[in-house]
Amino acid sequence: MAFFKKLKDRMFKSSSKIEEGLDAIVQEAEPTPEVQAPVAQASIASDIAEPKPVEPAKKGILGRLIGDKPEAVRRELDDEMLEQLEELLIAADMGVDTALRVTANMAEGRFGKKLSSNEIKQLLANEVARIMEPVAKPLPIYAKKPQVVLVVGVNGAGKTTTIGKLASQFQAAGKSVVIAAGDTFRAAAVEQLQVWGERAGVPVLTAPEGSDPASLAYDAMVQAERDGADLLMIDTAGRLQNRQDLMEELAKIVRVIRKKDDTAPHNTLLVLDATTGQNAVNQVGTFQKLADVSGLVMTKLDGTAKGGVLVSLADKFGLPIHAIGVGEKIDDLAPFDPEEFAAALTGIDN
Numbered sequence: 001m002a003f004f005k006k007l008k009d010r011m012f013k014s015s016s017k018i019e020e021g022l023d024a025i026v027q028e029a030e031p032t033p034e035v036q037a038p039v040a041q042a043s044i045a046s047d048i049a050e051p052k053p054v055e056p057a058k059k060g061i062l063g064r065l066i067g068d069k070p071e072a073v074r075r076e077l078d079d080e081m082l083e084q085l086e087e088l089l090i091a092a093d094m095g096v097d098t099a100l101r102v103t104a105n106m107a108e109g110r111f112g113k114k115l116s117s118n119e120i121k122q123l124l125a126n127e128v129a130r131i132m133e134p135v136a137k138p139l140p141i142y143a144k145k146p147q148v149v150l151v152v153g154v155n156g157a158g159k160t161t162t163i164g165k166l167a168s169q170f171q172a173a174g175k176s177v178v179i180a181a182g183d184t185f186r187a188a189a190v191e192q193l194q195v196w197g198e199r200a201g202v203p204v205l206t207a208p209e210g211s212d213p214a215s216l217a218y219d220a221m222v223q224a225e226r227d228g229a230d231l232l233m234i235d236t237a238g239r240l241q242n243r244q245d246l247m248e249e250l251a252k253i254v255r256v257i258r259k260k261d262d263t264a265p266h267n268t269l270l271v272l273d274a275t276t277g278q279n280a281v282n283q284v285g286t287f288q289k290l291a292d293v294s295g296l297v298m299t300k301l302d303g304t305a306k307g308g309v310l311v312s313l314a315d316k317f318g319l320p321i322h323a324i325g326v327g328e329k330i331d332d333l334a335p336f337d338p339e340e341f342a343a344a345l346t347g348i349d350n
Contacts, residue, residue, distance in 0.1 A: 018308075019121065019347030021088040026075045026117040028084075035274050050085045082107055085120075093277045094308035098315040116193040118348075125342040128311055132338035137320040139166070139295065142266060146178065146224035146232040148257060150265035152250060152291050154283060155238030157323065158272040158299035163233050164196025164209050166323070170348035171200045175230040180202045180220035182213040182253065183237040193235060203227075213237065213249070214256040221260045234265070254291065268294050269322065272313075274301045280309050284317055297333075299325040307345055 022279050038141060040332040043190045075081060082103050089099035106123045115123075141147065150164075160183070167177045179197055184207050197204035203272045207216040217234050224232040234257075236250060272280045280298075284345045287293050301307050314321065321336040343349065 005012065006348055010125055018088065018092055018341050018345060020315075021091075022085075022124070022346075023118050024116045024121060025081060025088065026073055026115070034263070056253045074116050076112060076114050077107055077110050078112065089308060092308035093267070093312065095278060095281065095312035095316070098131075098312045101315065102131070102311075116149040118136070121346045121348050125339075125346040125348055128342035128345060129338045131311055132336075132341060133213075135314045135316065135318060135321045136336045136338045137295070137322065138335050139267060139322045141175070141230075144263070144266060146221065146229045147266045148221065148224075148261065148264040149231060149233045149238065149267045149269060150257075150291070151233060151269045151271060152236050152287055152293070153238065153271035154273075154276075157238065157269045157276075159183075159238065159272045160192045160235060161196075162271050162297050162299060162323075162325065162333065163235050163268075164193060164200075165325075165330050167202045167231075167233055168196060168200035168330050169333075170231055171202055176228065177202045177231045178220060178224040178227065178229045179234065179315065180217055180232065180234045181206045182217055182235045184209060184211045184213050184216060185237050189235065189237075195270075214253045216257050217253050218260055221257055221264070225260075247286075250291055264304075269297055270295070270319075271299060273298045274298050274307060274309060275303050278312070281312060281316060284313060284319070288317070293319060293321040295322045297321075297323045297325070298336075299333075302326040310341070311345075 035197070038209055085103045085106070086099045089102060090096055094102065102124070105127050106120075110123075112191065121184070140150075151159050151163050162203065163179060167179055170178050177200075179202055181190040181193045181204055187209055190204075190206050190209075193204050194206070196202070205216065205220045207213075207219075214234065220232055220234065236253065254265065268291050270284060270287050270291075272283060274280070276283070284293065284296070297320065298310050298313075301310075301324055310321065310324070323333050324336050324341070325333040
């Protein structure tokens with residue numbers, strides 16, 4: 001629950017955007033006009049007879065326990081409301097196809113009924129959780145040693161930090177880890193990994209700046225095997241998916257490490273930046289073709305008002321989502337929980 005609280009607190013941009021949007025949609029319901037009760041004509045008998053006191057309506061058991069509360073505003077779920085819901089979800093980067101599917105499922109069996117804002121939020125959270133449930137899977141750990149984990153993604157997505165956090169967490173869980181600083185073109189990435197390695201007591205293998213990253217990856221496999229390491233995590237240079245030369249270099253790394261182990265890499269993690277919105281969908285499609293992506297990690301969910309892109313990715317690709325990040329600290333990266341994510345995204349209590 002600690003991470004859920006952090007997730008909910010830090011996903012305020014996404015949750016507040018959706019929560020406020022849903023509230024506004026329901027508030028558009030026209031208020032029901034108050035109907036005045038007709039005043040009965042006084043009769044001669046009533047003028048003469050002493051009027052009887054009017055007894056208050058009896059409350060049910062629940063009413064007597066909690067007292068009277070103002071009734072929540074409700075709005076009929078009609079075509080206009082569905083269109084507004086679709087627009088809200090698309091604005092939250094859920095994607096057109098996913099938004100249409102989600103709203104259609106929400107309306108099934110409820111069309112024409114009046115719903116409150118809280119009921120709409122719960123329906124949305126349930127539908128999001130349903131989509132995300134099949135893809136919520138932790139990074140699998142195999143008996144194979146070393147298990148080679150290749151980490152890919154575009155510039156600035158958070159690959160280096162994610163590798164450091166995962167390595168530290170696995171090391172703390174009793175797994176021996178080796179890191180290969182395969183981003184040989186950026187000294188800052190190597191230094192960042194070395195800092196994480198020192199914190200966790202994980203060796204970080206490096207090569208001179210500008211060296212062939214495929215050669216470093218191969219040498220790292222040799223050393224990890226010699227040391228009996230459980231996991232070898234290989235960082236790669238940040239690549240823009242439209243840079244064909246860099247993509248070919250990534251393919252070369254895969255070819256070279258398969259000379260050592262034809263089953264490697266055993267996992268290929270694509271790290272995505274949530275703030276890129278629907279562009280993340282294009283990245284997954286491209287990297288999936290070139291690097292046979294096996295799972296996703298989504299970072300920077302605390303920095304976007306468009307966290308719905310993760311729902312779109314799950315709906316479109318069905319790739320496992322291993323972890324999500326909401327900050328820079330080691331415990332700001334945690335296994336993906338679909339119900340907690342859905343609750344945080346819609347702004348409800350879990």
